[in-house]
Amino acid sequence: MLYVLKIYAAMLVVFFAADMLWLGVVARGFYRRHLGHWLAAEPNWTAAILFYLLFILGILVFVVLPGLEAVSLGRSLALGALFGLVTYATYDLTNLATARDWPLVVTAVDMAWGTVLSTLVAAAGFLAGKLFA
Numbered sequence: 001m002l003y004v005l006k007i008y009a010a011m012l013v014v015f016f017a018a019d020m021l022w023l024g025v026v027a028r029g030f031y032r033r034h035l036g037h038w039l040a041a042e043p044n045w046t047a048a049i050l051f052y053l054l055f056i057l058g059i060l061v062f063v064v065l066p067g068l069e070a071v072s073l074g075r076s077l078a079l080g081a082l083f084g085l086v087t088y089a090t091y092d093l094t095n096l097a098t099a100r101d102w103p104l105v106v107t108a109v110d111m112a113w114g115t116v117l118s119t120l121v122a123a124a125g126f127l128a129g130k131l132f133a
Helices: 002-026 028-035 045-069 073-098 104-132
Strands: none
Touching: 002 028, 002 045, 002 104, 028 104, 045 073, 045 104, 073 104
8 A cells, every 4th residue: 555655655746846836837838829718817726736646646546557567668658658648638629619708729739738647646656656566
């Protein structure tokens, strides 16, 4: 159990750092430009933290642990990319289908980011698992 908690903690650090860099620096202007009227003045940190905790749990259970079991970084990377694409697509394509004036460019960029982020976190989790083994 401690082994899995160490992997989870490593993934949490990588996910949070990468996503804060993306949201706070790299894509900040992009989201403000395209979704400014939708954005709250301050994030709901309770909801954000709950998302992070659950999303990382999903990557751990459905991506990293199967990759470690198969002793395959490639498997973790492929599953991580797929997990990120599917989960971010769920959010973005639902918004595109149901929200008035939801920008297609946001859907495309966000799905790409989710794929990259999940792949990165999957790699970190796999490598942490090898390190802590």
